[in-house]
Amino acid sequence: MMPMSLPSPCSPLSEFLPSPSLGIHAVFLNNTRNLSCQKFAGLKLVFIPAASLPTTKSYPPETTVLQSPILGNKEQRLYPKEVEKLKGLPMKEEEQEGLDFDEKDSKFQVLDFLNAIKALPCKERVDHIVRVLDKEIGVLSISDFNDVLMALVTANESDLVLKLYSGLTCYSLEPNSWTFTIMVRCHCKKKDPSEAKRVLDQMMQKGFNPNVATLTILINSFCKIGQLQNAFQVFEVMDRIGCKPNIQTYNCLLKGMCYVGRIEEAFELMEDIKKTVEPDIYTYTAMMDGFCKVGRSDEAMELLNEAMKMGLTPNVVTFNTLFDGYAKEGRPLKGLGVLKLMKQKKCMPDYISYSTLLHGLLLWGKVLAGLRIFKEMEGNGLEADDKLMNSLVRGLCRKSMKEIDLVEVAYQMFEKMKKRGFVIEHSTYALTIQALCMAKKVDDAFISLLQMVRSGYIPGLIAINNVIRALCLGGKVDEAFHVLVLMYENSKIPSRMSYDLLIHELNRQERTLSACNIYGAALVRGVVPHKKPRR
Template sequence: MSSVSPSSLAFPLSHHHLAKSQPVNSLSLSTPVSSSSSSSPSSSSSSSSSSHSVSLLPVTISLFIKKNGTSPSLSSFNKFLFSVLNSEDPFSAELLFSSISNFNLSPNSQTFCMMIRFFCTTNRLDEAKNLLKAMVVSGLVPTVNSFTILISELCKRGRIKHAIDVFKVMKRTGTEPTILIYNCLISGLCLVGRVEEACALLMKLKEKPEFVDVYTFTGVIDGLCKVGRSDEAMEIFQEAARMGIRPTVVTYNALFNGYCREGRPLEGVVILRKMAETGRKPDFVSYSTLLHGLLKWNQITVAISIYNEMVEIGFDVDERTMNTYVRKVCKYSLSDESVLVEAKKMFKKIKDMGYVPSPYTYSTVIHALSVGGEVDAALENMYEMIGHGYHLRTLTYNTVIRGLCNNGRVDDALSVMNLMIRSRIILDGSSYIPLITELNRQGRILDAGRLYASSLKQGMVGRWVPRVETLAEDDEVNGDLVVQEMQCASSGFSFGSILTTQMTTVSASINRSMCLEKIHALSRAPKASWLIGFLL
């Protein structure tokens, strides 16, 4: 076997230790060397790891030489290299390894393997791969552990082509691959989407049952689920069971993830129930995956059941999941009011845990409470949301206004509109319509007219107009008064008049065409700040 030294290898030591330091044989090895004598001022500005290597290595080598003499044995050198690799300054080992020839030594398989592991753990995989190839060229055979760690790290980073190259080198050296190496290759193939090749490798390995275990099957199942092939993954799952291989929780979680990705979370729930029958206990990931899938695909009632199971078991749901849960349940409550209580419980829990719900969650809760008739709670949360500094959308304000008006609380609704104006929120038709409708219903015709005229001045004259069917029946409101209010409005005092396509009975003193003319004249008048005063 030919001798080999690091200096003879086609191996780039990319760290700048070598460029910044002196050769080991030029250092004063008999006594410790201070950092000032081992590095120039310019080198002190380099990275901390470089400066540590330059300053500490001569000291440690000096002590090593004192203890072992000028020509330590290779065994002693390897022990010393191992201790440096496990020290607070492992990068010094790179310089030590490159200077091994100064001790009249050549690295053996153990020396190389330690450095390969070092390069793998520091994510310098190209250097590890080159070192392994140089090792093989020199006639040394890497250990199976060296092949395993390099193939594993390459697969984790999606560099499957390089991992296969190393695997081929391994086969050429006569080293028998282990189950772990095959599992790494299968996971790596699935990671980069080469699922067919992973399946083919599994089929080949099944011919020798000693080369497959639950992790082999789990890798393929996970890969199939991630590309939307959950039914094929289930076939692999069942085949593993027939071979007597018992699936782990990770195997089940891969199936849950696959079914939820494909919009089939209910099938995942069925598997969850069967999982309990086999004696496997679902973990937090199992429940969390299914809960997210059920919420995403609007299976709300089942999601509520899964969440309650999580609580009973003792699993804590994270803040993001809680916000999603509240929003989804609130939206579902618009068609099924019975589930609103679940949303309220979770919303309270979020706040009790010290979290501040997101603006989207607040808005969704306010909307659900308003539609559900719980307008006091909606108002409370609206003001709470403002207190947190959130900027409410027009839609949120309009939802509260509509809820208040539906419950006959038109004055409270007017106060919310006033808040919108003070907050410089742009009003739209949905801000006015419920107010005008409720004012009409309560017989407050002049107030409704003022509000309608305001909407005209805001440029929101649309196809919808307020409906007043009993104007002439009101003893306190007659056509003459309406015209008088409209004339005052043109002078900037107040607005009045109701215009409707359904109006059939009007006082004889009012001409319909005159009403049209007056109200359109008002809409062209300069904007005034009368509405704030009116709403106060």
């Protein structure tokens, strides 16, 4: 087989991507930011440039052919001239300044390659990577090393990053600004901002200044755990080195201040922000969330109106903040107005929107409004979870005690839960049985009680007495006796009322012997019924 020549430098980690055309080896090309990924049989991945690979062995005049320490004599790889300038993906300071939080610059680089790494057992990953890197000593640049670190951070392989970084000196490499930046991000992802701050200090001691994205990430990490003082210390570093904060930086501080309850200070900061940078919808959302958490949802609504007047478009998170605020304040009907405004602004409610609104309506007894929202939610293809369904059925059952027509609706919801395999809670069973008994749906109540027992629940005395009374009133004393047996089987002593109801109905049916047996069973269990068998 003719040796295959590869345009551009091949990643030192290429052996982790098996290629059907190269045996145990694979191609990882990083000479261009316009890469495409071609899938081969067996979902094995090979990275190629956007342009097709040349079919001949002629090379552009600006490239030279070098032997690969990994691929040996079977395959070759090409390095453009001025290798150190082009190899890897070195991040210039101006590129770092525009760095997004989604780390897209590294995702396109080796994220697919990481899928192959993830397929390895955790214990083997470090050994494999280190073994490949060891083969590349003398060839590997800090840019290559940074590419691997950043890709691992992007893939949430923080432990691997820390282990590789600890052995950086073994490869005769010195960390640069981008290396330190990656490690700050790594520690922030591990929710260890204190260690990230230590790396930041090392970075500055080496003469590197962090960019606004790096400092903002660190500020956000401190704010998320409520360490606002440390966040402001990092903010002061920005001022000291002349790094101008952007709106994302301020948004992180706003969220952090609201998180620890410093609402008034957060509002003052927001007013100051308006004097220096233009706030975005996330600025307003963060402040609105702070107001809603302390029962000031009306002020949050005023902020929303202000944001819309400025031409900002509220998103679903903005509206969900208001749903939650009004629900916590006991004013869930206000949420209906928010939902209407949301639709007017062409913002599609999501599951959180409906579930938060529905939960608030049910919590505060607005069952009929909740039922309408539930139907709209299902109409939009969103299915309520177990907790919401249980709350809805219980709410309907309580409401049906005053509006008997709702019993059928409640029972239909109850049956829907069973068909869909929802977990039905003990209290939902109990209230459903009670509602069915009050509506004289005795057979349904009896069946529901049996299902309750089969589900592993022990019915309470109220549910038991409700069913026994309903069955006795319907003349179904044998079924009522079966309920009593269920209690015996579950080691539950029936109340005096249970025995009285059965004895009364047996006396009415002139089944004296059965009444005597029930009376005797009660005495054995230490219960003395008021009703006695007829002589």
